[in-house]
Amino acid sequence: MTLPADIAARFAAVAPACDFWSVRVMRSRAEYLAVTRGVAEPVALSDDFGVMVTVHAGGGLGYAATSDISAAGLTRAGRAALEWAQRSAGRMVAPLPPRSTNTIHHDHEDRPRIAWDAVSRAEKFVRLKAQSEELKRDDRIADWSTDLSFTDEDSVLVTSSGDFIRQRRGIVVPGLSASASVDGETQTRTFGRGGVIRQGGLDVLDDVGFWTAAPRVADEALELLAAPNCPTGEMDLLLAPDQMYIQIHESIGHPLELDRILGDERNYAGTSFVTLDMFGSYQYGSPLLNITFDPGVVGEAASYAFDDDGTRAERQFLIRDGILQKPLGGAFSQARANTSGVANARACNWNRPAIDRMANLNLEPGSASFEDLVSGVENGITMETNVSWSIDDSRNKFQFGCERARLIKNGKLGPVVKNPNYRGISATFWRNLKGLGNAASVQVLGTPTCGKGEPNQAIRVGHSAPPAVFADVHVFGGG
Template sequence: MKLQEILKNLSDLKADYISLREVHTKNLSMSVRNEVFEGLSTSEDHGLMVEVMMNGQFAYGATNSFELEDIRECALKAKNAALEASRFSLSKFTLDERPATVGEYNSPGKKGLESFNPKEATELLMEISKTMKVHDHIINRSAYMQVSDMQTHFVATNGADIKQNINRSAVAMSAVASSELGNQRRSFGDDQSTQLGMENWNKERLLTHAKRIADEALELLNAEECPTETMDLLLAPDQLYLQIHESIGHPLELDRILGDERNYAGWSFVKPADFGTLKYGSPLMNVTFDPTVHGQFASYFADDIGNKATREFLIKDGVLLRGLGSLESQKRLNLPGVASQRATSWNRAPIDRMANVNLEPGTSSLEEMIKSVKRGIFMQTNRSWSIDDYRNKFQFGCEYGRLIEDGKLTKLVKNPNYRGITAPFWNQLKMVGDKSTFEVGGLGNCGKGEPNQVIFVGHASPVCLFTNIEVFGGGK
């Protein structure tokens, strides 16, 4: 039966609210290492989540059966759980927390899994691996690709009806160089995460990057160690994706601020009173939550409770304005949030998540930023990271560094790292790159929640310059 028919057949349960969320996903991944095919992995998952509200409380049931009696059993369990929860509730919800949204979303990808050609994909990955074989010191060459198709349908007794069809793909590669001087790795891929399918794989562009990262890995073997001192720091977008993710995205999740995630993924240094007052960064800092960017990695029409996505400023002119939180979290905290209640699959309840969290471009060219630096360093591509449970104190390592001296890029340095504290770090934002430096990417493995949920998130950023940052080499 269609979801609307199933919903009608559950009307005799006399619940205050019922929703059905059908999720059908197909995934494919394959990899090559040192010109050896490592394998192809496929998976398919299809099921249904039932959500019921009774006496101001929500509860869930899930099944991979589409037989009416099995779905009815899930709905009854959810109804009883909601009634039991209402005896101990701290907050009471209404239909205001479940909008009657109707709409549809289709990602721009036209070549999804139905267009996948194993032979062509294998040949491309093999050629990427071969291209990185520029010297015997390149001891490890890997290339990886992933494609996924996801269809969701959400209906509810309040009239909500939302269909979303999303294709995603990612390509990644890395080259490791080794000699008596040590090991160095260069990689590429975060800006290849998109809502396109196979049309995302531009062979010429990928092979150009394969040759580049292999050459750079070799160069790094002979490079000087990164100096240890306080200096200006110029960060490339592919490093800022993770910086944004860890020091802006996660601490602004409202369920962390409420303490819901404290036991598993950590709390946040942000307090409810900080919204509207905290100077999170310099006046040049503008961060948006924007699932309406068509084709970015985590774009959608509405989240998994039916709340329509809108573009919102999380931070404007450096001031914290709103968090990443669902309508439920917003009510509990009496704070503004966004349409970000998302689930990894049909058998997980939606929780507060990121979607596309983007640092908006400024007005400075890359040339202007470099010329403004007396002594500093340019870093690219994350190698390692660490941040405390409050998402406050952090340390990041990058793959590639180049000193900036008297307004010019000079020596290549290896093992560059930097450290800081979230709000002071972003308040040291000195210049923000213009649209010519702006790049769009994403991360496909953001984990959170108990039981764990791994989800796709999008990030975009220009090149950015920070002043007076602690920089150090690999041995410190």
């Protein structure tokens, strides 16, 4: 079997004469298993193998990506990258930063506690079908599905400076969904609605409670059918981790991306209300707010030792005690902005260049239990599981919807309500953070499809968060 390291070595032998080159080789082998409305979908496998060549020449930068990993294909890619570097020389938005003179050798494979293939594909289908039957527990369940995806990702980065970085990991994404419908109304509950993603193997499915979740998911969809609509008003809002992760993602993660602040994304994903002068002094949130870039959390979706530029990744505080500290910017963006950042130059695959991305962006826990948080709310609501997300292109005015909510009165959980939504403004919302769950309440979540970049890239990111309480939030229902 051809290995990514072999391809990288093959490229080194045919690399063009230039100031600097790198070759990033990726092989992703994936398996997707699903049972939809009681019927097993066909097994879907994939084996995706390609290279991204980057060349610096005369102050220009060019790239060429190809799935042609033959010797001739690699030669052509090197030549094409050089041509694009020459075309862009003298026209770049900023000078290319000097490369570090320290060479890196890193070769690591993550080993899950339980390998993905420790259980046969047939046995996995037996379990998925059993889940499917548990989801279809009532005639009102009109749509139901359960699925698993596993990706074995092996990447190698080799540079003309002598760097060799190999990282291999498994990524697991499970899904469950049940939609209940009666009289023209449909309510859906899911298992995290795509927010459950982890590095690892089969062990992940036990850790996240996947195999036991189906009855609850179906029962709660049915429960929502009979629930009243979410009320409208200003109130305290207690968000569960499976809503917190996307609140963090959209209204902290994206606005802190340095390439957005520098304007690269203004034609597509947008700009940011954050400006360079805010770092070090801007009060982003209440003193409870501590946000870290943490690539070292075992099992989190975007844990890694080096980013796709070859920069070593380390834990950093981006917001400490509510004060903005650092942006999410890789080496090139840091040089352009003359500021420090993190190792977050990432590409979603071999066929896309690295840009500034979130990776693991985590909300550090507080000290309260979930019960403590509820007991501190006089008039409020708790919402769980994101279903709708929308935010302006400066990442300020947002609106989110959740699958399920419960009213809170005088410190006690009350009835379930449906179609819960809330809206606010990033710049003020986080300053109203008034309660934070403890370490035991933290959930490690994320998303496999954070979209950004031109050409577009959907990449996986991780977010761990406890439940959190916000004061005076505008809440409303559907209809």
